[in-house]
Amino acid sequence: MSDFWIAPSILSANFARLGEEVDNVLAAGADVVHFDVMDNHYVPNLTFGPMVCKALRDHGVTAPIDVHLMVQPVDALIGMFAEAGASYITFHPDASTHVDRSLQMIRDAGCKAGLVLNPAVSPDCLRYVMDKLDMILLMSVNPGFGGQKFIPSTIDKVREVRQLIDASGYDIRLEVDGGISAKNIAEIAAAGADTFVAGSAIFNADDYKTVIDDMRTQLASI
Numbered sequence: 473m474s475d476f477w478i479a480p481s482i483l484s485a486n487f488a489r490l491g492e493e494v495d496n497v498l499a500a501g502a503d504v505v506h507f508d509v510m511d512n513h514y515v516p517n518l519t520f521g522p523m524v525c526k527a528l529r530d531h532g533v534t535a536p537i538d539v540h541l542m543v544q545p546v547d548a549l550i551g552m553f554a555e556a557g558a559s560y561i562t563f564h565p566d567a568s569t570h571v572d573r574s575l576q577m578i579r580d581a582g583c584k585a586g587l588v589l590n591p592a593v594s595p596d597c598l599r600y601v602m603d604k605l606d607m608i609l610l611m612s613v614n615p616g617f618g619g620q621k622f623i624p625s626t627i628d629k630v631r632e633v634r635q636l637i638d639a640s641g642y643d644i645r646l647e648v649d650g651g652i653s654a655k656n657i658a659e660i661a662a663a664g665a666d667t668f669v670a671g672s673a674i675f676n677a678d679d680y681k682t683v684i685d686d687m688r689t690q691l692a693s694i
């Protein structure tokens with residue numbers, strides 16, 4: 473795995489042949505499988521749960537699975553996703569009553585823990601839990617749907633959170649999610665992100681490897 477991770481969001485994959493889609497995108501050079509869990513409560517859409525995560529592991533997927541919980545409440549799903557084979561579990565601070573406890577629950581379950589901030593949510597809350605974070609995910613669209621446009625103010629937020637991470641001294645990945653393509657990935661990386669979720673840009677393409685190679689070429693230019 474390179475220092476920059478490309479994390480295809482399977483939200484845009486063909487669900488009728490999900491195992492094959494994940495195999496293909498990993499063979500095309502993806503680092504991480506991004507797994508968008510939506511509950512039709514925290515976000516206005518409904519996707520998949522721990523059984524699908526386990527099915528991917530049973531299918532033979534060994535790459536990290538990065539579970540983004542867009543659910544409320546959060547805690548009941550943590551153990552289920554850990555057992556299903558999640559590597560990272562991230563959730564929104566506004567979806568958990570006790571953020572510190574939920575983060576600890578994720579680590580106690582053997583997974584890496586992260587917080588996700590929606591576009592209009594301030595990074596302030598991160599300061600108090602830096603020691604419990606392995607990942608910070610900044611949403612660059614409002615969560616719920618793939619194929620939306622990147623919100624430009626995310627760039628300043630990436631810079632701000634990068635400074636926070638560097639000042640903390642902790643080893644925390646900085647992921648950005650929403651509207652990412654080969655056209656804007658370099659600008660996002662230059663601001664300080666190291667992990668890039670891309671759904672429609674990859675899965676809507678005819679050739680996944682061409683898109684991922686293009687993204688890596690852009691990243692190499694920084």
Ligand SMILES: O=C(CO)[C@H](O)[C@H](O)COP(=O)(O)O
Pocket residue numbers: 481483484506508540613614615616617618619620649650651652669670671672673
């Ligand atoms: O979390 C998400 C939506 O809530 C998706 O991961 C995100 O939108 C990626 O899709 P795209 O690259 O098509 O924008």
